[in-house]
Amino acid sequence: MLLSPKDASRSLAAVFTPIKSRGLVDEVCGRIEQAVETGLLTSGQRLPNETELAAALGVSAVTAREALSQLRASGIIRTARGRSGGSFIADNVLPSRERALAQLHGLSRLQIRDLALHYQAIAAACAGVAARRSDAADIATLRSFIPAMDDDPLSWRLALSEFLLEVAAIARSARLARELIRLQADLGTLTLLPCADAGYRGRTTLLLEDVAAAIEAHQPGASETGVKALISATTDWLLTEQAKRY
Amino acid sequence: MTKTTSTAGQAAGSPDAPDYPRTSGPSLSGPGPAGRAAAELDATIAGIEHRLAAWAAEAGAALAALSGKVTGTAVDKLIRPVVEELVQLPDGYAAGAGFIANAGLLGPGRSYIAWWQGPDLEPVDALANFSPNSISRYVKAEWFRIPVETGQAHVTGPYVDFLCSDEYVLTFTHPVFTRPDGPVAGIVGIDVTVQRLERGAMPALRRIGARATLVNADGRAVVSAAPDIDAGDLTAPEAPCTHYSVGRTFTVWSDAAGL
Numbered sequence: 001m002l003l004s005p006k007d008a009s010r011s012l013a014a015v016f017t018p019i020k021s022r023g024l025v026d027e028v029c030g031r032i033e034q035a036v037e038t039g040l041l042t043s044g045q046r047l048p049n050e051t052e053l054a055a056a057l058g059v060s061a062v063t064a065r066e067a068l069s070q071l072r073a074s075g076i077i078r079t080a081r082g083r084s085g086g087s088f089i090a091d092n093v094l095p096s097r098e099r100a101l102a103q104l105h106g107l108s109r110l111q112i113r114d115l116a117l118h119y120q121a122i123a124a125a126c127a128g129v130a131a132r133r134s135d136a137a138d139i140a141t142l143r144s145f146i147p148a149m150d151d152d153p154l155s156w157r158l159a160l161s162e163f164l165l166e167v168a169a170i171a172r173s174a175r176l177a178r179e180l181i182r183l184q185a186d187l188g189t190l191t192l193l194p195c196a197d198a199g200y201r202g203r204t205t206l207l208l209e210d211v212a213a214a215i216e217a218h219q220p221g222a223s224e225t226g227v228k229a230l231i232s233a234t235t236d237w238l239l240t241e242q243a244k245r246y
Numbered sequence: 247m248t249k250t251t252s253t254a255g256q257a258a259g260s261p262d263a264p265d266y267p268r269t270s271g272p273s274l275s276g277p278g279p280a281g282r283a284a285a286e287l288d289a290t291i292a293g294i295e296h297r298l299a300a301w302a303a304e305a306g307a308a309l310a311a312l313s314g315k316v317t318g319t320a321v322d323k324l325i326r327p328v329v330e331e332l333v334q335l336p337d338g339y340a341a342g343a344g345f346i347a348n349a350g351l352l353g354p355g356r357s358y359i360a361w362w363q364g365p366d367l368e369p370v371d372a373l374a375n376f377s378p379n380s381i382s383r384y385v386k387a388e389w390f391r392i393p394v395e396t397g398q399a400h401v402t403g404p405y406v407d408f409l410c411s412d413e414y415v416l417t418f419t420h421p422v423f424t425r426p427d428g429p430v431a432g433i434v435g436i437d438v439t440v441q442r443l444e445r446g447a448m449p450a451l452r453r454i455g456a457r458a459t460l461v462n463a464d465g466r467a468v469v470s471a472a473p474d475i476d477a478g479d480l481t482a483p484e485a486p487c488t489h490y491s492v493g494r495t496f497t498v499w500s501d502a503a504g505l
Contacts, residue, residue, distance in 0.1 A: 031373060040377045048376045056372040133478050135464060169406050172478035174414045177406045
């Protein structure tokens with residue numbers, strides 16, 4: 001039976017679903033965590049006080065205080081008392097293998113596959129357009145993100161996500177770029193795990209070179225296939241690792 | 247602070263200005279309707295560039311008057327009112343604007359960002375001013391590096407701006423000097439979204455031709471009247487075709503083809 005507009009129950013259901021938004025406190029914590037991840041804030045560094053933080057992020061002092069206390073509870077910052085006191089970025093906050101493993105085992109096989117499908121769809125769309133719009137300067141920048149085999153897992157992970165963001169930048173679609181950033185945040189520290197494996201690094205390096213070559217040669221089809229293979233390499237590794245638990 | 251003459255987004259030239267001497271190309275046309283439309287686009291872009299140059303001069307003089315005691319609060323106080331005027335201008339083009347200090351102005355190796363976007367003046371990269379290595383986020387960016395290295399105004403893009411708006415934008419930047427022969431103290435800049443530019447430029451482009459296209463120095467389309475050319479596509483001028491200079495670095499091709 002055809003679905004007439006007045007029976008469009010599926011789209012209406014979405015309209016009446018309650019809106020769940022992350023609270024402001026979570027948002028502030030997220031910003032600080034992101035700043036640590038990207039190296040903007042580093043271990044041992046003093047954080048602004050409540051008032052400064054609130055002013056910079058445009059939130060109330062109460063929100064800033066709660067965020068600092070939440071960050072303290074999760075071990076991202078530590079607080080020292082006394083004359084040289086204040087809040088500092090903790091010494092060991094960089095994403096750890098243990099934390100990534102815990103995240104991996106918290107996910108179902110279905111969730112990982114579904115996330116990968118979404119990631120592939122967006123990244124492949126970027127690669128297809130990028131192949132049409134690339135110029136020589138774009139390719140030089142893209143190649144600069146191909147990491148060296150012996151880089152440490154953290155740098156590898158950063159280089160891989162930056163490589164795909166650069167593909168989105170070459171595509172010059174703001175919507176696709178924003179979606180890609182969101183998906184990379186959803187994947188979180190998971191992608192750190194395969195980067196510690198030399199076999200994965202070897203396979204991935206070849207794939208990165210293929211993608212850069214296809215985008216340079218203005219071949220949308222090959223660029224899309226290459227990017228999908230790159231994301232499959234990561235998902236396959238994660239699913240294999242996760243299966244070891246059973 | 248003194249008011250400057252032209253504001254971003256308002257035409258710098260008078261409506262009955264004579265024809266534009268910088269127009270060049272294989273089939274040089276007179277003032278005619280297409281020439282006047284091109285002059286209108288040039289006035290829009292040049293208006294943004296003149297406003298930025300005036301702001302850079304003003305900011306340089308004001309920073310020099312602080313006589314070496316430059317603090318973040320002082321910079322905010324100088325820059326914010328101008329940003330407010332620029333982004334809240336009813337027919338303005340600025341989506342965001344601000345100042346970024348070069349290393350040395352506030353202290354060795356330290357950067358300072360006074361940049362806001364949108365009508366609500368949302369601060370951009372708010373955490374960066376608390377970071378000791380925030381300057382490393384900017385030194386390599388084209389819109390910071392080129393005006394600092396060359397001492398000249400520059401336009402970056404169009405590009406997807408991951409640092410501020412996450413939009414497809416052009417960033418106009420200009421170096422700021424506190425002494426004529428001194429090092430670059432920082433840069434002032436204005437972000438213009440391609441979307442805003444499209445709205446402003448499309449009527450004039452259509453008067454120039456059904457395939458008239460505004461391109462950057464690399465021949466990349468910014469706004470095009472041709473249905474098959476999108477912002478971001480690489481294009482070439484179709485011969486015979488009139489070329490009109492727009493601002494310092496842009497060109498309108500009366501007839502463009504996608505590559």
